[in-house]
Amino acid sequence: MNRDIAVDTRSFRVFVDPQGIAHLVFGPEGTMPVTDIAGHAALGTIWRELDADPEVKVILVRSEGKGFCAGGEMAMVEQMLESEAARARVMREARDLVRGMIDCGKPIVSAINGAAVGAGLAVALMADISVAARNAKLIDGHTKLGVAAGDHAVAIWPLLCGMAKAKYYLLLCDAVSGEEAERIGLVSRAVELESLLDEAMSIAQRLASGSASALAGTKRALNGWLHAAWPAFEASLGAEFMDFGGADAREGVAAIKEKRSPVFGGAR
Numbered sequence: 001m002n003r004d005i006a007v008d009t010r011s012f013r014v015f016v017d018p019q020g021i022a023h024l025v026f027g028p029e030g031t032m033p034v035t036d037i038a039g040h041a042a043l044g045t046i047w048r049e050l051d052a053d054p055e056v057k058v059i060l061v062r063s064e065g066k067g068f069c070a071g072g073e074m075a076m077v078e079q080m081l082e083s084e085a086a087r088a089r090v091m092r093e094a095r096d097l098v099r100g101m102i103d104c105g106k107p108i109v110s111a112i113n114g115a116a117v118g119a120g121l122a123v124a125l126m127a128d129i130s131v132a133a134r135n136a137k138l139i140d141g142h143t144k145l146g147v148a149a150g151d152h153a154v155a156i157w158p159l160l161c162g163m164a165k166a167k168y169y170l171l172l173c174d175a176v177s178g179e180e181a182e183r184i185g186l187v188s189r190a191v192e193l194e195s196l197l198d199e200a201m202s203i204a205q206r207l208a209s210g211s212a213s214a215l216a217g218t219k220r221a222l223n224g225w226l227h228a229a230w231p232a233f234e235a236s237l238g239a240e241f242m243d244f245g246g247a248d249a250r251e252g253v254a255a256i257k258e259k260r261s262p263v264f265g266g267a268r
Contacts, residue, residue, distance in 0.1 A: 009036060010039070011035045019208050021204045021208055022053070022059045023062065025064055026063040026064070032067050047097075057106065065114075068110075068114055070120060081245075088241075091237060097126075110130045111196050112132040122152035129207075131187070131196060131200045132191075147243035155229045156229070161185045248262075251264060
């Protein structure tokens with residue numbers, strides 16, 4: 001029998017199955033999942049909670065929505081435009097999300113369907129093993145919004161796909177398909193959508209049957225590379241949230257709401 005874990009958000013639910021796999025499921029079903037204000041905060045704390053749970057052997061992040069997760073809802077973004085306190089809070093939560101996934105001793109697997117953007121993309125790619133549907137769309141839309149590419153990308157994209165590809169996609173905000181993401185090394189595997197959950201579950205089950213100490217030690221050692229990149233991550237995070245107080249971010253949000261191309265003119 002599954003055991004539900006209480007989370008103070010409607011953005012996702014969490015349960016642990018009898019095999020010791022903790023399922024973090026974005027939703028609700030049939031919608032394009034987003035993280036509300038409570039959901040963004042919960043993504044910063046859930047990894048420590050699951051890491052401390054003795055019944056959890058591995059974490060599988062997936063979605064029952066039309067896409068994986070489109071990141072923060074517009075109300076949260078608009079709040080950051082107007083409030084320094086909101087920017088400081090969300091910045092801490094973004095740092096906690098990335099640090100929480102790096103420091104979690106349990107292996108994390110992501111199953112990426114449809115669009116993954118913003119905080120959703122951070123969760124998808126900070127996972128230890130990422131499996132994407134071939135037609136998935138990975139989009140880091142920060143610069144199109146008028147803010148620097150913070151969240152996670154500066155820390156991990158150059159390690160995954162190299163500096164040239166990282167700069168290309170992060171500066172231009174072009175979407176990366178799951179198939180292309182596998183080709184350039186941005187995700188671990190790409191499969192047909194119909195096989196996505198089965199493939200991700202198979203990987204999670206294999207990890208759940210492995211040596212917890214060996215897996216944790218290997219993950220910890222490999223993540224030394226991410227710890228080495230931490231100053232770059234902090235620089236990107238600081239630049240992002242400074243930009244949220246500027247004119248370009250307000251123009252970027254207005255352009256999204258009005259369904260037009262932004263016209264930027266902020267200081268460099």
